[in-house]
Amino acid sequence: MRPNRFFHVIRIGPVKVGSFNNGRGQTRHTAACTAPGCGFSTEHDNRSAAELAARTHRCPA
Numbered sequence: 001m002r003p004n005r006f007f008h009v010i011r012i013g014p015v016k017v018g019s020f021n022n023g024r025g026q027t028r029h030t031a032a033c034t035a036p037g038c039g040f041s042t043e044h045d046n047r048s049a050a051e052l053a054a055r056t057h058r059c060p061a
């Protein structure tokens with residue numbers, strides 16, 4: 001999955017939360033960890049779920 005444009009990108013600890021349009025008129029929200037070797041990444045229908053996932057992520061890296 002390669003979203004072409006993110007907006008409202010914020011950082012919570014090592015995790016970035018961003019929203020994007022999926023090209024079908026829907027807004028999706030992701031939380032992705034930027035720590036090397038972690039690979040944590042989730043996708044959500046709503047912003048608060050993505051932010052919650054970022055906030056509760058326990059980074060193993």
Ligand SMILES: [Zn+2]
Pocket residue numbers: 014033034035038039040057058059060061
């Ligand atoms: Zn992590």
